Amino acid sequence: MSVLAAEMPSISDDELSRFADFFYRKTGIRLDERKRYYMERRIVDRVRACACHSFADYFSRLKFGGLGNELEALINEMTVNETYFWRENYQFECMTRHMLDEIARTKRPGQRIRIWSIPCSTGEEPYTIAIHILENWARADAYDIELLASDIDSNVLQRARQGFYEERALSRLPRHLRERYFKPFGPTRWQVVEGLRESITFGPVNLSDPKETARYREIDLIFCRNLLIYFDDVSRRLAAANMFDCMTPGGFICLGHSESMSRISNLFRPRQFAEALVYQKPSSREAA
DSSP states (O other), X not given: OOTTTSOOOOOOHHHHHHHHHHHXXXXXXXXXXXXXXXXXXXXXXXXXXXXXXXXXXXXXXXXXXXXXXXXXXXXXXXXXXXXXXXXXXXXXXXXXXXXHHHHHTTXXXXXXXXXXXSSOXXXXXXXXXHHHHHXXXXXXXXXXXXXEEEESOHHHHHHHHHTEEEHHHHXXXXXXXXXXXXXXXXXXXXXXXXXXXXXXXXXXXXXXXXXXXXXXXXXXXXXXOSSGGGBOHHHHHHHHHHHHHHEEEEEEEEEOTTOOGGGTOSSXXXXXXXXXXXXXXXXXXHHO
C-alpha cells in the first residue's frame, strides 16, 4: 500500500532522538521532546510529501542529500512563526529615543546606519522598525538607514516581501499609521505600501552558521527577539559570537523580554535605558 494512503507507523524514541540531533546540527535549534506529538506530526507530513516508504527511508535520504531541497522544506515545517506589529513596543521607543542617537554620534551625516531584524518571521518586526523610525526619529533623513531582515524559513520570507496582513497582526498598530503605511484589500486584509516594502532587504540566514552570518557586517543595531530561547547553551554562545562579529563597536542588541545576554555571553555589556534593558558591543576604546 502507498505511504500516501497508509497510516504512518509511530517513530521510535531512538529515531526521534537521532532526528532531533540532526536538526540541531543543521539549525542550532533544539527541538523540545516534550512536544513529541507536534514533532511527529510534522515529520510524518514531510515523509508523505516526499513519498518515502518509512521514516527510516526518509531520514536516510534527507541526511545524504537524496531529497533535493527537502532540508529547507523541513525547516519551514518545524519552525514556529507568530508575531504582530508593535510587539514589545518599548524597545522601539528606546531605539528612537536613545540608541539611534548614540549610533549617529559615531557617524557623519549621510553615512549608513545598518539595522538587522532576525528572525524577521513574516515581516511584522522589520516593518514596525521602519515605521517607528519614520514617525519618531527626527534625524532619519540625515542618514542612510539600511534595514535588513532575515529568517531561516524561506516561506515566511516570501510572505514578508509581499507584505499582506490580516486584522489580527495589525490589531495593536495605531489606526492613523495603518492608514498611512498600508493599502486595504477587502475589509480585513491590508498590504504594506510599496515604498516601505522596497526599503527592507529580506534574505535567509541560519544564525548558528558563521559562514552565513559572515555576509552581514558593520551592523549597528540588531533585534534578535525570542529566538535564542529555542537554542541550547552551546548554540546560544555561538549565535552571540556570530552577532558580535557582525556588529560595529558600540552597536546594540535587543533580545526578547525573557532572554538575557548576560547569561549567555560576556562579549556584550548591559545598558539600562528608561524604556528597556539592551546589550552593547564595547567600543574600540573600551575593548582596548
